[in-house]
Amino acid sequence: MAIRYTDRVYALGLAARWLHLASSVLLVGAAAMIVIAGRSDRATALHWERRVLASAWGWALAALASGLVVIGAQTALFEGRAGAAFEPRAIERVLLETQAGHVWLVRAGFLAILAAFLSLRVSVERRADWRAARGEAVLLGVAALLPLAAAGHAAAVEPDTARAIASDGLHVLAAGIWVGGLLPLALLLKTAATEAGADARPYAVLAARRFSRAALVMIVLLAATGTVLAIIHVGSVAGLVGTSYGRLLLSKLALLALALAFAALNRSVLLGRLGGDGPTVGRPAMRRLSSFVVVEAILALAILIIVAAMNVTPPARHEPPVWPFTIRLSFAALEGRADEATRALIGSQIAVVGLVALITGLAMRAWRLPLAAVALAALGAGVGLALPPLTIDAYPTTYLRPSVPYQAGAIAAGAVLYQTNCAGCHGPRGAGDGPDGRGLPRPPADLRAPHTAQHTAGDLFWWISHGIPESGMPGFVSRLGEEQCWELINYLRALSAGYAARGMGPTIERDRRWLVAPDFTFSVGPTPPHALKDYRGRNVLVVLYALPGARARMSQLAQREGTLAMLGVEVIAVPINADPDAIRRLGPDPRVMFPVVTEGAETIVAAYRLFAVAPHVELLVDRQGYVRAITRGTGEATDIDALVAQIQQLNAEKIAAEAAPEEHVH
Amino acid sequence: MRVARRLVPAGLAVLALWPAAALAHAVLVKSVPAQRAALVESPPRVELWFNERLEPAYSKALVTNEAGTQVDLRDVAVSPEDSRRLAVSLPPLAPGRYTVSFRVLSVDGHVIESKLTFTVKDRR
Amino acid sequence: MRAWKAVLLIDLALIIGVGWGYAFWGLREGRLERELAEARAAAASGIExxxxxxxxxxxxxxxxxxxxxxxxxxxxxxxxxxxxxxxxxxxxxxxxxxxxxxxxxxxxxxxxxxxxxxxxxx
Missing domain, CATH: 2.40.50.320 (Copper binding periplasmic protein CusF)
Incomplete structure (x- = not known):
């Protein structure tokens, strides 16, 4: 089969990036390896040093050349035309006007200075000169490598951009010293193992030991910064197994594990044998170590291919994950099932005992094997006992994030879709009592039930689009678009939340925030729209009113608006009949100064009526955007002090450190 | 040698195309008017918020009417206070359906291209 | 030439270059901001x-x-x-x-x- 054109293009671009990354990394490693190995006056060592320096010079030129290709490709991408890659003007614009361009200029500058410096013929006879010259090469190489972090994914992370860039910078630096040092080390070992290189043998042994120590530090640093970066860019199990970025990371880790296995073997077994000299012990070990180090280097360079691919792949956080398994694990599965919870608890304890036994077994010399066997058995049994109760069916879309936010508009649109597509079976109110649902293999679900907590929005998305064949539910993927499915899901969430909100009364429950107020936008006359979210940090009283019944209450609120404002409460009045002339209807006396919604009222009413149905409804939304109290009435003037007391209680609450409610269904 | 001379530009041209595979990076977080909004009043401007900082030189948006004619005031700019916000001004619009097309570049060097629509309703 | 002298020269040049660049951009940025603030103040005061x-x-x-x-x-x-x-x-x-x-x-x-x-x- 012919490879598709775009695939070839992708592969070529990847090759340029990889070459650029690899040469930048190898450059730093080569320069650093000389410093790590130290100065020597043996002929073979000097010869090795010259060769490594020459290779560093070559890597600098390779990085510059491949950098040209990379910046050309970026220009084409930024301009949106392939031809722009060859236009000096277009490239100049990218270099001068974008962050990626600035970073490129700085790095190219350092690479050029380094290349020039390495081609200088300076005397390094004296110790101070040697240190200055070799140190400068490392410094310039690092200066050329580090800014890469400011042009990659880390640069776009918010908040904490600086932390992300610092982690990324340390990560590439550590990779540079470890990966880049391998090839020079292998060369030194191979040369020293020959008959002619015997004079450099002690030097090679010393260099290998020093490098091994340095590499260990670098690998620890790589693991630490890599963990930080993975949390920043991937952040979830679904992102790790369900996106291209996550899978690239997994394959990177697999290769890394292999490379580290070689590194561990080299360090623990072969390094120790170098000490003994002679044709039987030292030299064969040195030769073998040399070839094993080459294998380690090849694996590391393969990892860089994956890194180059990750650079052009959107981070998992920004991608919809496709869950590859048919089950997932969640504590939500235990809700209301005490016996299953007990089983999971017992299983987990057995597993912990097994784990402890395993660690003890590995630490002890005597009894190692039997203890490990028992430990493994306990671990397996524990896991086998604990996990099954925690499993929930999962679908490819389970961790898909809704593309439509939880807003009144989406809920209202979903309500309409529900009535035309779902009400026949699930009933007009979602109770599962529709007339068409009677003959089905399984009765339609009661959508008001709180069991939705067990299901993610992505689960609902799968059922709505693909149906549930065994229960007789059809798939709606052909009838509803993706956006409409999400609107429907937003409606279902509001429906279920509204059912739970039946119990919410006019008094707030201290520190209990669970009913998210769907965001909405509204206008007062021709003024630009506002959103409920704009009021975060203030309390909001959303008043759904109807004239003439609520005239008394509206007058009361109008008169006491000053008091409410002083308490940090904004009033938003929404006419239930969505009258565009609502302000005039309220009349000039008393003066109503708070916003009276003239545009957007229909959707607000459609969504918020799911929470409370009454001739007059007041919803108290706290500073974080949760509905905390609902008053249902007829619109008579009531004791305003009761409301004031509730507000004072809200104001006395500490704003929790937890994030404000998500804009999306979960 | 002649073959090589021909191959090098061809290879470069091919290379120039590849990053197209890495679209969709910065994400549109919010817009005013919102996607598919139906407005009574003509909005004074269109504002788009993204989840990543934008490169002003390569971030553009334009508003077109149903006929495909550009109707905005061609003053699209990334906000100097908040480099995640892109805005373009509008003249008073006649009732009808409008499309906002945008192509933005985030600071990590990725391009996103998309569009959204809104409607200006006829006033009774 | 002695290597440490060459290195010293390069480092000095880099420090001066980077410092000058930073000062240049920083100063320019600062000046632009000041001008903007002044223009705003002028626009806001005394003029109808x-x-x-x-x-x-x-x-x-x-x-x-x-x-x-x-x-x-x-x-x-x-x-x-x-x-x-x-x-x-x-x-x-x-x-x-x-x-x-x-x-x-x-x-x-x-x-x-x-x-x-x-x-x-x-």
Whole structure:
């Protein structure tokens, strides 16, 4: 089969990036390896040093050349035309006007200075000169490598951009010293193992030991910064197994594990044998170590291919994950099932005992094997006992994030879709009592039930689009678009939340925030729209009113608006009949100064009526955007002090450190 | 040698195309008017918020009417206070359906291209 | 040449180059910001300004010569809010009533501004 054109293009671009990354990394490693190995006056060592320096010079030129290709490709991408890659003007614009361009200029500058410096013929006879010259090469190489972090994914992370860039910078630096040092080390070992290189043998042994120590530090640093970066860019199990970025990371880790296995073997077994000299012990070990180090280097360079691919792949956080398994694990599965919870608890304890036994077994010399066997058995049994109760069916879309936010508009649109597509079976109110649902293999679900907590929005998305064949539910993927499915899901969430909100009364429950107020936008006359979210940090009283019944209450609120404002409460009045002339209807006396919604009222009413149905409804939304109290009435003037007391209680609450409610269904 | 001379530009041209595979990076977080909004009043401007900082030189948006004619005031700019916000001004619009097309570049060097629509309703 | 001298020269050149670049950009940025602030201050003080704003009439106090409007943003003066404004002459508010969507002109030297014209939008 012919490879598709775009695939070839992708592969070529990847090759340029990889070459650029690899040469930048190898450059730093080569320069650093000389410093790590130290100065020597043996002929073979000097010869090795010259060769490594020459290779560093070559890597600098390779990085510059491949950098040209990379910046050309970026220009084409930024301009949106392939031809722009060859236009000096277009490239100049990218270099001068974008962050990626600035970073490129700085790095190219350092690479050029380094290349020039390495081609200088300076005397390094004296110790101070040697240190200055070799140190400068490392410094310039690092200066050329580090800014890469400011042009990659880390640069776009918010908040904490600086932390992300610092982690990324340390990560590439550590990779540079470890990966880049391998090839020079292998060369030194191979040369020293020959008959002619015997004079450099002690030097090679010393260099290998020093490098091994340095590499260990670098690998620890790589693991630490890599963990930080993975949390920043991937952040979830679904992102790790369900996106291209996550899978690239997994394959990177697999290769890394292999490379580290070689590194561990080299360090623990072969390094120790170098000490003994002679044709039987030292030299064969040195030769073998040399070839094993080459294998380690090849694996590391393969990892860089994956890194180059990750650079052009959107981070998992920004991608919809496709869950590859048919089950997932969640504590939500235990809700209301005490016996299953007990089983999971017992299983987990057995597993912990097994784990402890395993660690003890590995630490002890005597009894190692039997203890490990028992430990493994306990671990397996524990896991086998604990996990099954925690499993929930999962679908490819389970961790898909809704593309439509939880807003009144989406809920209202979903309500309409529900009535035309779902009400026949699930009933007009979602109770599962529709007339068409009677003959089905399984009765339609009661959508008001709180069991939705067990299901993610992505689960609902799968059922709505693909149906549930065994229960007789059809798939709606052909009838509803993706956006409409999400609107429907937003409606279902509001429906279920509204059912739970039946119990919410006019008094707030201290520190209990669970009913998210769907965001909405509204206008007062021709003024630009506002959103409920704009009021975060203030309390909001959303008043759904109807004239003439609520005239008394509206007058009361109008008169006491000053008091409410002083308490940090904004009033938003929404006419239930969505009258565009609502302000005039309220009349000039008393003066109503708070916003009276003239545009957007229909959707607000459609969504918020799911929470409370009454001739007059007041919803108290706290500073974080949760509905905390609902008053249902007829619109008579009531004791305003009761409301004031509730507000004072809200104001006395500490704003929790937890994030404000998500804009999306979960 | 002649073959090589021909191959090098061809290879470069091919290379120039590849990053197209890495679209969709910065994400549109919010817009005013919102996607598919139906407005009574003509909005004074269109504002788009993204989840990543934008490169002003390569971030553009334009508003077109149903006929495909550009109707905005061609003053699209990334906000100097908040480099995640892109805005373009509008003249008073006649009732009808409008499309906002945008192509933005985030600071990590990725391009996103998309569009959204809104409607200006006829006033009774 | 001795290597440490060459290295010292290169490092010095780098430090001067980077420092000069930073100072140049930093200073330029600072100067631009200062100029912008000065321009804003100049625009805001002593000069008569005029805005065309849209809003809704929320209340009228003929005896005080004040009209209360929920209005959109008034650039350089105040964000969107509900606010009372002086009217330049008593006649101005006679043409509108509470609840009307209006377009009005605000004119004057800050903070002494008044509504000089007002008309209904449809």
């Amino acid at each position: 300004r005029q805005w065309r704003v849209e809003g809704v009439v929320r209340a009228i106090f003929p005896e005080l010569g004040v009209i209360v409007l929920t209005h959109g943003e008034i650039p350089g003066y105040m964000p969107a809010m509900t606010m009372g404004f002086r009217v330049a002459s008593p006649k101005i508010h006679e043409a509108v009533s509470v609840g009307d969507a209006v377009r009005f002109t605000l004119q004057g030297v800050l903070p002494n501004v008044a509504v000089t014209t007002i008309e209904k939008i449809k």
